Every structure is written in C-alpha cells, then in structure tokens.
Amino acid sequence: MSFISSIENVGEYALLMKKVLTIPDRMSEFLKEFIKGVFFLGVNSIWIVVIISFFIGAVIVLQIALNIDSPMLPRFTVGMVSREIILLEFSSTIMCLILAGKVGSNVASEIGTMRITEQIDALDIMGVNSANYLIFPKIASFVAFMPVLVIFSMFTGLSGGYIICLVLGTPSVETYVYGIQAFFRESFIWYSIAKSMVFGFIIASVAAYFGYTAKGGALEVGQASTNSVVINSVLILVCDLVFTQLVLG
Amino acid sequence: MIEVKNLRKEFDGEIVLDNINASFQNGMVNMIIGKSGSGKTVLLKCLVGLLSPTSGEIRYDGKNFVGLKSKEVRRLRRDIGMLFQGAALFDSRTVLENVMFPLDMFSRKNRRERKKRAEFCLERVNLLEAANLYPSEISGGMKKRAAIARAIALNPKYLFCDEPNSGLDPKTSQLIDELIHDLTKDFSMTTIVVSHDMNSVINIGDKVIFINEGVKEWEGNKTEVMGTDNEKLNDFVFASDLFKKIKEAEEEKG
Numbered sequence: 420m421s422f423i424s425s426i427e428n429v430g431e432y433a434l435l436m437k438k439v440l441t442i443p444d445r446m447s448e449f450l451k452e453f454i455k456g457v458f459f460l461g462v463n464s465i466w467i468v469v470i471i472s473f474f475i476g477a478v479i480v481l482q483i484a485l486n487i488d489s490p491m492l493p494r495f496t497v498g499m500v501s502r503e504i505i506l507l508e509f510s511s512t513i514m515c516l517i518l519a520g521k522v523g524s525n526v527a528s529e530i531g532t533m534r535i536t537e538q539i540d541a542l543d544i545m546g547v548n549s550a551n552y553l554i555f556p557k558i559a560s561f562v563a564f565m566p567v568l569v570i571f572s573m574f575t576g577l578s579g580g581y582i583i584c585l586v587l588g589t590p591s592v593e594t595y596v597y598g599i600q601a602f603f604r605e606s607f608i609w610y611s612i613a614k615s616m617v618f619g620f621i622i623a624s625v626a627a628y629f630g631y632t633a634k635g636g637a638l639e640v641g642q643a644s645t646n647s648v649v650i651n652s653v654l655i656l657v658c659d660l661v662f663t664q665l666v667l668g
Numbered sequence: 669m670i671e672v673k674n675l676r677k678e679f680d681g682e683i684v685l686d687n688i689n690a691s692f693q694n695g696m697v698n699m700i701i702g703k704s705g706s707g708k709t710v711l712l713k714c715l716v717g718l719l720s721p722t723s724g725e726i727r728y729d730g731k732n733f734v735g736l737k738s739k740e741v742r743r744l745r746r747d748i749g750m751l752f753q754g755a756a757l758f759d760s761r762t763v764l765e766n767v768m769f770p771l772d773m774f775s776r777k778n779r780r781e782r783k784k785r786a787e788f789c790l791e792r793v794n795l796l797e798a799a800n801l802y803p804s805e806i807s808g809g810m811k812k813r814a815a816i817a818r819a820i821a822l823n824p825k826y827l828f829c830d831e832p833n834s835g836l837d838p839k840t841s842q843l844i845d846e847l848i849h850d851l852t853k854d855f856s857m858t859t860i861v862v863s864h865d866m867n868s869v870i871n872i873g874d875k876v877i878f879i880n881e882g883v884k885e886w887e888g889n890k891t892e893v894m895g896t897d898n899e900k901l902n903d904f905v906f907a908s909d910l911f912k913k914i915k916e917a918e919e920e921k922g
Contacts, residue, residue: 444773444774445772445773445774447772448772448773533758536754536756536759537752537753537754537756538756538757538758538759540718540752540756541750541752541756541758543717543718543745544716544718544745544748544749544750544828545745545746545748545769545770545773545774545822546741546742546743546744546745546746546748546773546774547742547773548742
C-alpha cells in the first residue's frame with residue numbers, strides 16, 4: 420500500500436463515515452439491525468472472550484508467580500500486578516485485537532459479499548442510504564456491547580488467576596485475593612471500558628469500510644477481510660500507546 | 669419519460685460512452701442492446717446514478733438527474749425499480765421480507781397493509797408459494813421474479829432491468845420477458861432493459877437502441893431491427909445461426 424493510496428483510503432473512510440453517521444431513514448429498521456448486531460457481533464463473541472480471558476488470566480498469574488520470586492517483594496504483588504495487567508491492557512487492548520479478527524473479518528466479509536453481489540447497489544437504487552443502513556447499526560451495537568465484553572473478560576481473567584492459585588497454591592488464594600484488592604483504583608475500570616469502546620468503533624468502522632469498498636469477486640472479499648484485520652490491529656496498538664501516554668502517563 | 673443528452677463517460681481517460689442521445693417513453697419497453705463490452709451496462713448504471721457521467725444530461729420527466737444532491741437523488745430513486753443481473757436479493761431475508769423491504773423503509777402504510785401489498789406483488793409475478801423461502805432455496809428464474817416483485821413494490825415510474833434473461837433457460841426467459849412487458853403496460857412505467865438476447869428484443873422491444881463501442885449506432889423498434897441495413901447491427905443480430913436461418917427463409921419466401 421503506497422503512501423498516496425493510504426492517504427486516499429483515509430479520505431474515503433472519512434467520507435464514508437460522513438454518510439454512515441447520519442439519522443437513519445427508519446428508526447424501527449435501525450433498531451432491528453441494532454438488535455441483530457448486538458446478538459451476532461456481541462453476544463456471539465462472549466464465548467471466545469470468556470475462554471481466552473480465563474486461560475490468559477491463569478497464565479499471567481502463573482508467569483508472575485514464577486518470575487517475581489524475591490524476598491524484597493510481598494507475595495500479594497502477584498495478584499496486584501496481574502490485576503493491573505488484566506484491567507488495563509488485556510481486557511481492553513488484547514481482547515480487542517482478538518475481536519478485530521473475529522468481528523472485523525465477519526463485518527468486512529458480510530458487507531463485502533453484499534457489495535460484490537450488487538445487494539448494496541440494490542439498496543442505493545431503492546433510495547436507501549446503504550452506508551447508514553448497513554454500517555451504523557453494526558458500529559452502534561458493537562460499541563454499546565463492548566463494556567459487557569470487557570467486564571466479562573476482567574471477571575474471567577481474574578477468575579483464571581484465582582483457579583491457578585487454588586490448584587497450585589502459590590501464591591495462596593487469600594494472598595491473591597488480597598493482591599487483587601490492594602491499592603485498587605476504580606478509575607482503571609472506567610478507563611479500560613472507555614478505551615475498548617473507542618477500539619470497538621475502530622474495529623466495526625474500519626472493517627465496514629474495507630467491506631463496503633470491496634471490488635471484484637470472492638478473492639477481493641477475502642483480501643478486504645484480511646486487510647481489515649491487519650489495519651485494525653495496527654490502529655488498536657497505536658491508539659493504545661497514545662491513550663496510555665495521554666491518560667496514565 | 670427519460671431523456672439522455674450528449675452523455676459521455678470516461679474511465680481513466682478511456683472513453684466508454686460517447687455522445688449518447690436518446691429518449692425513453694412511458695408505457696414502453698425500451699431495449700438497449702449491444703455486444704459484451706459495448707458500454708450498455710455502463711449506460712444503465714449512469715441512468716440510475718450508480719456511475720456519474722463525465723458530461724451530459726439525464727432528465728427524468730424534465731428534471732436533470734446529474735448533479736442533484738444525494739438527498740434529492742435518494743428521493744428520485746424511490747420512483748425507480750431495478751432488476752439486477754444476479755437478482756441482488758438480500759440473502760438474510762425471505763422472499764416476502766425482500767419484497768416488503770422497500771415498503772418497510774418508505775411506505776407509511778401499517779404492517780398488515782405492507783404485507784398485503786408485498787403478497788400482491790408476489791402474486792403478480794406468480795411467486796406467492798415461495799414467499800417464506802430464502803433466496804438460496806429458490807431457482808434462478810424464481811430469484812428474478814422475486815427481484816421484479818421487489819422492484820415494483822413501491823409502484824415505481826421507472827423500471828430498469830440489467831440482463832434479465834442471463835443464466836435462464838429459453839422458456840423461463842420468455843416468462844420473464846412477458847412479465848416485464850405486462851408490468852410495463854399495466855403500471856404505465858418507463859422500462860429500460862439492457863440485453864444481448866435477440867429473442868427478448870423480438871418479444872418485447874417497443875423501442876430498440878443499439879450501442880456499439882460506446883456509441884449509439886442505431887435506433888428503431890422490434891420489427892425494424894430484423895430488416896435493417898446497418899452492417900454493425902446486422903453483424904450483431906445475425907451472429908446467431910437461428911436468426912441467420914430465419915432471415916434466409918424470409919428472403920427465400922421473397
């Protein structure tokens with residue numbers, strides 16, 4: 420992707436978002452699509468969030484317990500550090516990287532297939548604002564459901580750590596529970612939720628952009644899907660760096 | 669009535685359509701014919717605004733479509749129905765839901781009335797029995813009929829059909845042609861059909877425009893098309909052995 424075409428893509432994306440972020444033609448149709456989006460993009464992602472968060476939470480606790488083995492550091496540090504990692508980075512950033520793959524590819528391929536089979540043209544010919552009708556409910560539903568996914572991820576991530584403490588006994592469950600409560604700052608949860616909502620917008624809108632602008636056939640839809648995952652991942656990491664410096668730095 | 673004046677379309681400097689002038693009357697099936705790659709689908713896409721012309725005018729009942737604001741374009745498009753080459757039905761909706769979609773979006777009628785209208789349209793194309801099936805569960809011909817039902821749901825003034833017979837057997841093609849013809853007359857629509865199927869031209873072409881290499885080469889009706897002196901049109905019409913033999917038989921008859 421050359422520099423010029425990247426700039427063109429940014430311009431196209433901005434113009435598309437201008438079409439997307441308008442008042443829907445029919446609110447009842449928007450709500451129908453919104454509810455579908457909550458189910459297909461949000462509820463259907465809970466299982467992957469729960470599974471990954473549980474195991475990564477367990478691994479984080481295990482790794483920290485194995486590597487922080489110093490008489491200078493109290494054992495509750497394991498729980499405290501694990502909590503900070505899970506709350507601040509894993510449940511928002513890493514979870515969103517995973518969702519960029521699952522949800523991003525789903526959105527890009529669905530909209531891309533509609534584009535190449537002329538379904539989007541059919542919407543346009545009917546006088547429907549196709550960008551608004553197809554993309555806005557997906558963005559809105561995914562952003563709205565993001566806090567639920569993040570909270571599920573935080574809870575199951577910390578539960579994974581709890582289970583590993585219960586099984587291995589190092590640190591003890593009591594020390595771990597004390598650790599995850601020690602020096603707790605509620606604002607980190609809100610920061611994490613807010614960050615993930617921004618990432619949710621990026622995931623759904625960038626994926627929709629690649630799908631909406633797909634041209635050609637099945638091969639190009641596949642490429643659009645891949646591009647959306649790659650660009651989403653890069654954008655999430657860059658934004659994470661910026662947010663971390665701006666908010667916590 | 670739709671009028672096209674001095675229409676030109678270029679892609680990256682390459683001229684695809686040049687100086688197209690034509691008018692399409694109400695209550696008539698207007699056919700745009702030509703070889704593959706001649707520019708007829710580009711013309712159709714310019715007419716419905718899926719592509720913007722490089723220059724020229726497209727007037728819908730006197731109102732220039734080119735250069736309208738997107739909101740005005742959307743408003744005008746509510747008077748347009750279109751049958752796409754691949755039908756373009758929404759995969760996630762049943763046939764009935766597909767036909768109801770434009771009504772759900774733009775009609776002020778209540779749900780029962782909208783459903784009644786959709787069922788009327790499906791009955792009109794003889795497809796009521798497939799109302800609850802999904803597009804993946806019906807044949808190509810049924811998809812085309814469902815797409816026609818969806819196109820006429822809002823009672824449009826203009827109907828556009830892109831290769832309505834592609835991929836269909838001759839009998840189904842004829843059914844689709846007759847349906848387009850009858851609907852045009854019944855609802856007094858301005859219908860424009862892009863096709864390279866000469867059977868359709870002979871069946872329903874009230875007015876025929878022949879496009880060759882992006883230029884309007886000939887204009888006439890279905891009876892004139894068989895007896896034209898235009899060489900390029902003759903090459904196109906009589907490329908098929910069947911039509912060649914019909915012409916020879918007619919010449920033998922004297």
